[in-house]
Structures are given as C-alpha cells and as structure tokens.
C-alpha cells in the first residue's frame with residue numbers, strides 16, 4: 642500500500658521516464674538523419690531502456706495496489722546542431738532525472754514508506770551509471786573536437802551497443 646502522495650509522485654515519474662524515452666528517440670532520429678548510424682543506434686537503445694524504467698515503476702504501483710494515471714508526454718525537440726550538443730543535453734537531462742529520483746526517495750523517507758524507499762534504490766544506482774555513461778561520451782566528443790576521423794571512431798564504438 643502506498644499513500645496518495647507517493648502514488649501521484651510515482652505516476653509523475655512514469656511520465657518523466659517516457660519523456661526521456663521520447664527525447665532519446667528524437668535524438669536518435671536526428672542522428673540517423675545526419676548519417677551517424679552508430680550514435681543513432683546507441684540513442685535508440687537508450688530510448689528503449691527508458692521505457693523499461695517506466696514499466697518498472699508501472700509494475701511497482703500496480704503491485705502496491707496503487708492507481709496508474711498516465712500523464713501527457715511533452716514534445717521533444719527535433720533538431721540539434723552537433724552530436725556534442727545532443728550528448729551534453731542528454732547528460733543534463735540525466736542529472737535532472739537523478740534529482741527527481743532523489744526527491745522521490747526523500748518523499749518515501751518522509752512518509753516512512755520503507756518499501757518504496759527500498760524499491761527506489763535500484764533507480765538511485767542506475768542514475769549513477771546513466772550520468773557516468775553520458776558524461777563519458779561528452780568527454781570523448783570533446784577530445785576529438787572537429788576531427789571527422791575521431792567522430793567516425795566514436796560512431797563505430799557506439800554502434801556496438803547491445
């Protein structure tokens with residue numbers, strides 16, 4: 642059993658995870674359009690991963706006999722000027738999501754909802770990984786700068802993501 646407040650906050654997070662998925666799918670489409678297939682592939686997988694995050698929350702709310710109320714998902718941008726801009730935005734977005742997860746944990750603790758606080762620990766750990774991965778790609782892109790050869794190598798590397 643979860644409180645109405647916790648239920649609403651978890652429903653809001655489902656929307657945020659779907660928005661993340663939508664944002665990364667838009668980024669993937671843009672990267673594909675500029676022939677960076679490896680980058681596009683990586684982003685598409687990331688988009689799919691975000692949906693699994695949303696469904697994890699969905700299943701938890703159901704398991705706790707809460708009510709799912711799906712919110713509208715915002716429209717993501719469709720144009721970016723460079724892969725570096727995209728990955729900087731993705732990194733900033735993940736930092737924002739980490740903040741939202743932390744707020745959910747704060748709420749669970751304030752409500753003495755140990756089950757939800759425990760459940761959310763998976764997301765806390767996942768966010769550390771998500772931020773680190775995005776930051777690493779930003780770092781690599783900054784290292785290669787304007788080198789097309791460097792960009793091509795990162796593209797090949799990201800295209801190997803399973």
Ligand code: FEO
Nearest residue numbers: 658691694738771
């Ligand atoms: Fe579901 Fe990338 O956070």
